[in-house]
Amino acid sequence: MKRSHTFTALAAITLAGALCIGNTASAAGRPAGDLGPAKARCTAAITERQNELNSLSGKAAGAAQLTDAHESTIASFLSSAKSGLSELQTKIDADTDPATLRADCDAVRTEFRVFALRAPQVHMAIAGDRQAAGLTKATAIAAKLQTAIQTAADNGTDVTSETAKLAEMNGLLADASSKLGGAVDAELSVTVTQWNSDHTVLSATNTALHAAQNDLRAALADAKAIIAELKA
Amino acid sequence: MQRHFATRSSLLIVATTAVLMLTACGSNGSTSIDHTGAVSPAVTDSVDSTGVPATDSSSTAPTTVKASTAATVVDPALDKAIADVETLLGKNDQDLKDAAAAAANGG
Numbered sequence: 032m033k034r035s036h037t038f039t040a041l042a043a044i045t046l047a048g049a050l051c052i053g054n055t056a057s058a059a060g061r062p063a064g065d066l067g068p069a070k071a072r073c074t075a076a077i078t079e080r081q082n083e084l085n086s087l088s089g090k091a092a093g094a095a096q097l098t099d100a101h102e103s104t105i106a107s108f109l110s111s112a113k114s115g116l117s118e119l120q121t122k123i124d125a126d127t128d129p130a131t132l133r134a135d136c137d138a139v140r141t142e143f144r145v146f147a148l149r150a151p152q153v154h155m156a157i158a159g160d161r162q163a164a165g166l167t168k169a170t171a172i173a174a175k176l177q178t179a180i181q182t183a184a185d186n187g188t189d190v191t192s193e194t195a196k197l198a199e200m201n202g203l204l205a206d207a208s209s210k211l212g213g214a215v216d217a218e219l220s221v222t223v224t225q226w227n228s229d230h231t232v233l234s235a236t237n238t239a240l241h242a243a244q245n246d247l248r249a250a251l252a253d254a255k256a257i258i259a260e261l262k263a
Numbered sequence: 264m265q266r267h268f269a270t271r272s273s274l275l276i277v278a279t280t281a282v283l284m285l286t287a288c289g290s291n292g293s294t295s296i297d298h299t300g301a302v303s304p305a306v307t308d309s310v311d312s313t314g315v316p317a318t319d320s321s322s323t324a325p326t327t328v329k330a331s332t333a334a335t336v337v338d339p340a341l342d343k344a345i346a347d348v349e350t351l352l353g354k355n356d357q358d359l360k361d362a363a364a365a366a367a368n369g370g
Contacts, residue, residue, distance in 0.1 A: 076370075083365075096351070140370040150365030158358040165351040172344050179337050237362065244355055251345055251352075258345075261337050 066132055073123050073136040077116050080145040084113050087153045094157040096164040101156050104219045109153075112143045141227060148226040151233055152219055155240060159215035162243050166207055169250050173200050176257050183261055193257045200253035207246035210239040 091097060091105045119138060126132040143149070176197055184190045218236035225232050 080370075144370070146365050146368040146370045150368075151362040154358045154362035154365065158355045158362070161351050161355050161358070165348045165355075168344055168348045168351075172341055172348070175338055175341055175344075179341075182336075233366070237359075240355075240359060244352060244359070247348065247352055251348055254341070254345055258337050258341060 066126065066129060069129070069132055069136065070123055070126070073132070073139060074120065076136070076139045077120050077123075080139065080143060081113060081116055083145050083150060084109050084116075087150060090157065091153055094160070096161040097157055098160055101160060101215055101219060105153055105156060108149065112145060112149060116143060142223065144223045144226050147230070148221065148223060148233070151237075152221065155218050155233070155236055156215045158240055158244075159211060159218075159236075162207070162240065162247060163211055163215075165247055166204060166211065166243075169200075169247060169254070170204055172254050173197065173204060173250075176200075176254060179261055180257070188261075193260050196253045196257050196260075200250045200257070203246045203250040203253070207243040207250070210243040210246070214239045214243075 088106070088109050091102055091109070094102075097105075116139070119135060119142070123132065123135045126135060176193075180190050180193045180197060183193070214236050218233055221232050
């Protein structure tokens, strides 16, 4: 009977000790457990941006009208962002302090601005250079229309309407050229720091590209109308 | 015989008169009607004493009458060139949308 009590007492002490050890281990592991989900979110944010950077690199490489100089500028800042995010990922993986981790996680957005700045920069550069190529083609079209109109006039055709439309077309092309002049260079030179202090820093280029787009569309409408009249 | 001679004389007179009228018409210039049915001004080009043709002194503005000839031939390549530029602009629409969407995404 006495041995039985002794055995029970020893079992209770062993269990208590085991529970105590378990609790101690759990308390010691809590900080790591709390940082885990935060680190996972940071990692996901980095992965999302790395994927976007890869996508942007592919788009720039496949953009036939993008000039070599602009492609080089884009490749440079995309590459810099990729390596910067990789370094940040390494740092985040090693973070043990919640405040440091929070700051590093914020840096994923504020130090790189992949979506807010880099993606629009790439898309606008491609669009602007494509518009420049379209402008060159449209200018050649206008020159050919001038010749066709002159030929029609020489043949005794009334070309009053065609001439007016061509003048309007040339005016639209000149306006588009003015809006596109230096626009891509300007927007590609915007830095993360500049964007952080002024979130509207790309607005002027965006507006210019939309206006140039409208000019080119209107110019093409004039060209079509001129051709239709000459064929009538 | 006498009657036959009179007939031949009459025909000769008529023919001569016709030739004279046509000659007079051609040398002086006159109002004429072109093939479009529009009345064109009299041509007053002349040769001056130096033998150099003078400029057209017609007082009317350059013709404003549509020619009745076939429509002006327009280089077919123009239609394709316009379509090419439209394709470029269509792609631009997507890039400008992507730029806006990315900016709206933030970060």
